[in-house]
Amino acid sequence: MRNTTIPTHCPYCALQCGMNLTPVDGGSVAVSERADFPVNRGALCGKGRTAPQVLAPGARLTSPLVRAADGALVPAGWDEALDRIAGNLERTRAEYGADALGVFGGGGLTNEKAYALGKFARVVLGTSQIDYNGRFCMSSAAAAGTRAFGLDRGLPFPLEDVPRTGCVILVGSNPAETMPPSLRYFTELRDNGGTLIVVDPRRTRTAELADLHLAPRPGTDLALALGMLHLVVAEGRVDEAYVEERTSGWEEARAAAMAHWPEHVERITGVSVPELREAVRLFCAPEAAMVLTARGPEQQAKGTDTVGAWINLCLATGRAGRPRSGYGCLTGQGNGQGGREHGQKADQLPGYRRLTDPAARRHVAEVWGVDPDSLPGPGRSAYELLDALGTDVRSLLVMGSNPVVSAPRAAHVEGRLRSLDFLAVCDVVLSETAELADVVLPVTQWAEETGTTTNLEGRVLLRRRAITPPDGVRGDLEVLHGLAGRLGVEKGFPVDPEEVFEELRRASAGGPADYSGIDYRRLAREDGVFWPCPAPPADDGTPPRPGTPAPPADDGTPPRPGTPAPPADDETTARPGTPPRPADQETAPHPGTPRLFLDRFATDDGRARFVPVAHRPSAEEPDDAYPVLLTTGRVVAQYQSGAQTRRVAELNAAAPGPFVQLHPRLAARLGAAEGDPLAVVSRRGRAVAPARITPGIRPDTVFMPFHWPGEGRANTLTNPALDPVSRMPEFKVCAVRVEVVRGA
Numbered sequence: 001m002r003n004t005t006i007p008t009h010c011p012y013c014a015l016q017c018g019m020n021l022t023p024v025d026g027g028s029v030a031v032s033e034r035a036d037f038p039v040n041r042g043a044l045c046g047k048g049r050t051a052p053q054v055l056a057p058g059a060r061l062t063s064p065l066v067r068a069a070d071g072a073l074v075p076a077g078w079d080e081a082l083d084r085i086a087g088n089l090e091r092t093r094a095e096y097g098a099d100a101l102g103v104f105g106g107g108g109l110t111n112e113k114a115y116a117l118g119k120f121a122r123v124v125l126g127t128s129q130i131d132y133n134g135r136f137c138m139s140s141a142a143a144a145g146t147r148a149f150g151l152d153r154g155l156p157f158p159l160e161d162v163p164r165t166g167c168v169i170l171v172g173s174n175p176a177e178t179m180p181p182s183l184r185y186f187t188e189l190r191d192n193g194g195t196l197i198v199v200d201p202r203r204t205r206t207a208e209l210a211d212l213h214l215a216p217r218p219g220t221d222l223a224l225a226l227g228m229l230h231l232v233v234a235e236g237r238v239d240e241a242y243v244e245e246r247t248s249g250w251e252e253a254r255a256a257a258m259a260h261w262p263e264h265v266e267r268i269t270g271v272s273v274p275e276l277r278e279a280v281r282l283f284c285a286p287e288a289a290m291v292l293t294a295r296g297p298e299q300q301a302k303g304t305d306t307v308g309a310w311i312n313l314c315l316a317t318g319r320a321g322r323p324r325s326g327y328g329c330l331t332g333q334g335n336g337q338g339g340r341e342h343g344q345k346a347d348q349l350p351g352y353r354r355l356t357d358p359a360a361r362r363h364v365a366e367v368w369g370v371d372p373d374s375l376p377g378p379g380r381s382a383y384e385l386l387d388a389l390g391t392d393v394r395s396l397l398v399m400g401s402n403p404v405v406s407a408p409r410a411a412h413v414e415g416r417l418r419s420l421d422f423l424a425v426c427d428v429v430l431s432e433t434a435e436l437a438d439v440v441l442p443v444t445q446w447a448e449e450t451g452t453t454t455n456l457e458g459r460v461l462l463r464r465r466a467i468t469p470p471d472g473v474r475g476d477l478e479v480l481h482g483l484a485g486r487l488g489v490e491k492g493f494p495v496d497p498e499e500v501f502e503e504l505r506r507a508s509a510g511g512p513a514d515y516s517g518i519d520y521r522r523l524a525r526e527d528g529v530f531w532p533c534p535a536p537p538a539d540d541g542t543p544p545r546p547g548t549p550a551p552p553a554d555d556g557t558p559p560r561p562g563t564p565a566p567p568a569d570d571e572t573t574a575r576p577g578t579p580p581r582p583a584d585q586e587t588a589p590h591p592g593t594p595r596l597f598l599d600r601f602a603t604d605d606g607r608a609r610f611v612p613v614a615h616r617p618s619a620e621e622p623d624d625a626y627p628v629l630l631t632t633g634r635v636v637a638q639y640q641s642g643a644q645t646r647r648v649a650e651l652n653a654a655a656p657g658p659f660v661q662l663h664p665r666l667a668a669r670l671g672a673a674e675g676d677p678l679a680v681v682s683r684r685g686r687a688v689a690p691a692r693i694t695p696g697i698r699p700d701t702v703f704m705p706f707h708w709p710g711e712g713r714a715n716t717l718t719n720p721a722l723d724p725v726s727r728m729p730e731f732k733v734c735a736v737r738v739e740v741v742r743g744a
Ligand code: SF4
Pocket: 010, 011, 012, 013, 014, 015, 016, 017, 040, 043, 044, 045, 046, 047, 048, 049, 178, 179, 180, 181, 182
């Protein structure tokens, strides 16, 4: 046993809490507090503390599995498993063409894996059909952020700014359960005299802490934001100078908001006009304020416009691109931010470049050593890809995702997966999706591998290997290397994550998410670097590429145009009187960019864009047959599809299964008592779970957490209606009927 403590990060959510690992007898690790990491300052939730339990041989896969003639999954050697995958992919491609091959990635994959997976799909398989489960996570916020600001980075400022602002509106976010250590930022905000407004149809643990809790009908927070903007205009609270100087498109957005009278908004949302007025007063009173969204407004078929409405509110009041102010998205998955930047998304190339941009294609193709014209175009979005399985897409490789539990209309998706000619899954555990596979590859986990992630603040972090993986387990990068070689591509898929990261740096250079100034040594030293972080120019004094941001000042404020570059540190400062050589100034490493947009937005003209939006009904509204609204979400003791956390005894004891949360009035109407089995039925299927009765939910709404498979699977019910811009499904609202299951 080594007596070493290794600093690293939690394998689960986007907070990426710092923790220390100490190898212990039996090949596992002990988790201890790492108080010096600024994001969580040592605090961990139960998921992080118990993460080592998934490393145990009994909890995880330790041998490849292949489907035998009798239909059973049986252990096999790595060569046999990889040969079988490569052979089936070749056969599908020969028979149906490259686009009959699908790849489905995950927001938990490290940056290196996400990068290599996108390259593998486009260079080795030649398919356009790659997307990932992050599409289900925050794609609406990403689309709205890009539309308004020219660039999406979940939070354009560090979390440490939250307690320093005057008011935060948390929209459809419940950090008390999804990322508990982050709650201190909101309690500190209130301790400092700031106010917290929570918008959520449920009185969540986070809403309990709020100064004001607004509980709109699910699917109506777009109207809520418009109603607030209407009042901002009517009460003369628009920051006219800011709007004039830093934005475009205000008149159209203003007209759209003025069409949403507060009384009309009250009828749509159920939030009263006095509550709306109070929210506007609290938001506009302080000098600085923020709006933070999460899955509530984002997982809707109008998610992009809903987030856009909240961004418009920020812009009209001068609360974006200013110190301690702004709009941000609290991304969910462990590498939800980095996972969307490096090319596993259907429409993007590494560096957050658009796949349809000829210059981006040329740049990435050059790094990859291929002809730009050989790169496929954009493919189907995640749900559309899953819906095409067995028809247009005949064989699928899944890496780090469990769509049988996490996809909308999950029974249908499960059927599509079963109809495939061939399915291969790389995972840590035998997930519900892996159970359907023809070949399952057991892969290494967080504590057994090195790699980078990018947390919800855009802070690039280094996860370190602490222990040796068990025999029989290989890394995802080794899988891609092995498959690429078998499919005739011998080079370009190294198994060393640092080597992959070095290539990723080059591929991202000059792009919106520029990592070229970041390397492993720096990450180890600095405990995280915020992108964009361009590499210094070459020693010959070649100026930075166009679009490369100048290094910000110490407080993160970027220099204004025309401001001389700050002096280099002591070792490189030129002697007085010596004219500075450009190279002297420019070879200092870029410090990273904790705060974006303080001087200009990332649009062509530097202005943020208002986009006029209007309320529209959800894709499915209640009717006589399905009179109740269903919304879905998370509980503190489980993570996403639960594939890992359902294998941890302590977490299962805390959250043993699904439930249906409902209001006492609805329960009385149904004749339901606490714990009664309730059947929740939508147009897509039926789920059964015990009743949990609480006044902390709207009487017209039921809530189910989505972490479980089987008869309590919430996603059996959810609606795959897609947002037209982001292609996000409408997880957060659909129409259901609820019945007590008698005699169960
Ligand atoms: Fe891990 Fe998230 Fe819990 Fe932190 S809050 S310990 S990152 S699951």
